[in-house]
Amino acid sequence: MLRDAIRSLAEAKIAPHAALVDEEARFPREALDALVAADLHAVHVPESYGGSGADALATVIVIEEVARVCASSSLIPAVNKLGSLPVILSGSEDLKKKYMMPLAKGDGMFSYCLSEPDAGSDAVGMKxxxxxxxxxxxLNGVKRWITNAGESQYYTVLAVTDPSKRSKGISAFVVEKSDEGVSFGxxxxxxxxxGSPTREVYLDNVRIPADRMIGAEGTGFATAMKTLDHTRVTIAAQAVGIAQGALDYAKGYVQERKQFGKPIADFQGIQFMLADMAMKLEAARQLTYSAAAKSERGDSDLTFFGASAKCFASDAAMEITTDAVQLLGGYGYTRDYPVERMMRDAKITQLYEGTNQVQRIVMARNLPGA
Structure with a gap:
């Protein structure tokens, strides 16, 4: 029922704008309005703060179904969770009330500021x-690769409070777009x-109240890593959704396209491609849902499963969308058909929230027991 409701909304309110959003590289305002109206923009926010209180699996399904028609739009619920989860995990009760309630109402989005020009995979090297x-x-510094920067009203910012302590000298704060000294590249x-703007965030003598610190001083990096354990699952969901959209379109196309007097879907070579695409997609989905269940329970092996779901699903999405382009032949390579957009969109899922090379390092360090 949840999936059907989201799919109907996505196809009616989001899909019609997806190609133009990509072509014009503009924020998908129609998607935001539709998601807020349906209370699907930040479903993870607990009911105690005015949210839907959706569990991790329900959140994954929302992101998956939106990504099936528009990957840029799926970053609205995905990044709202990424940006706000540190507050939910480690923030004071006052901080949660102050920021989760407007997020739940749709009065502002949340972004996550970890990476910097010289601190990507090596986040501890932030300046x-x-x-x-x-x-x-x-606060003074520059954050890079910040999703929805400039559109979001709230930002979880990681900053060094004690340089001598390395990761234990990093703290987390909530910064508001309206704070003096905040600007964007x-x-x-x-x-x-x-359609999802990615900008640098500049912090020039940004003076904020001390009670906007998330958790205790020096705990920010631990909170940031714990957050990623949960939110890598949402990237896996995005990858699954993109791949599903590409497979759906390719399946329809090969049934319509005729060569040598019959639909190309009748050729065994095409059937083998579709079978492999569907098999990889379903494996990615099941791993993603399993990781979502572990996220909800807070299982001790979530770090491994979050990384593996993100890594496997994004690799699968890249393969499936590339095959979808192949199945459409020359048409697949044109912007008249959506699969080339899906292929381009799929690539980012292998990169953000840690490249898939980094995911493999994370997995190797957190192998589950027998």
Whole structure:
């Protein structure tokens, strides 16, 4: 029932704008309005803060179904969870009430500021600093590759509070778009997900109240890594959705396209391709759903399963979307058909929230027991 409702909304309100959003590289305002109206923009927010209180599996299904028609739009619920989860996991009760309630109402989106120009996979090497000044902290630095930057009203920002302590000297804060000293770079010119703006976030003597720290001083990096354990599952869901959209379109196309006097779907070579695509997709989906269940329970092996779901599903999505383009032949290579967009969009799922090479390192360090 949940899937049917989201699919109907996505096909009616989001899909018609997906190609133009990509072509114009503009934020999918229609998708945001539709998701907010249906209370699907941040379903993970607990009911105690005015949210839907959806569990991790339900959140995954929302993201998957939106990504099936528009990957850029799926980053609205996905990044709202990424940006706000540190507050849910580690924030004070006052902080949760202050920021989760407007997020639940749709009054503002949440983004996540971890990466920097010289600190990508090596996040501990970040240079953004937060210096205590009485009842305030003053933040200075640059964050890079920030999804929905400029559109979001709220930002979870990781900054160094004690350089001598490495990862234990990093703290997390909530910064608001309206805070004096916050500004944004030009949108990156990207291969895919063009409707989701990616910008640098500049922090120039941004003075915020000390009570906007998320958790205790020095615990920010641990919170950030714990957050990624959960949210890598949402990237897996996005990959599954993109792949499903590509498979659906390719399946329909090969039944319509005729060569040598019959639909190309009748040829065994085509059937083998479709079978392999469907097999990889279903394996990715089951791994993603299993990881979502572990996320909801807080299982001790979530780190492995979150990384493996993200890695496997994104690799599968890249293969499936590439095969979809192949099945459409020359048409697949044109912007008149959606599969080339899906192929471009799928690529980012192998890169963000840790490249798939990093995911394999994470998996190797957290192998589950027998």
């Amino acid at each position: 953004t600093k937060a210096v205590r000044d009485g009842d305030f902290y003053v 030009a949108p990156e010119r990207k291969l895919g997900i063009k």
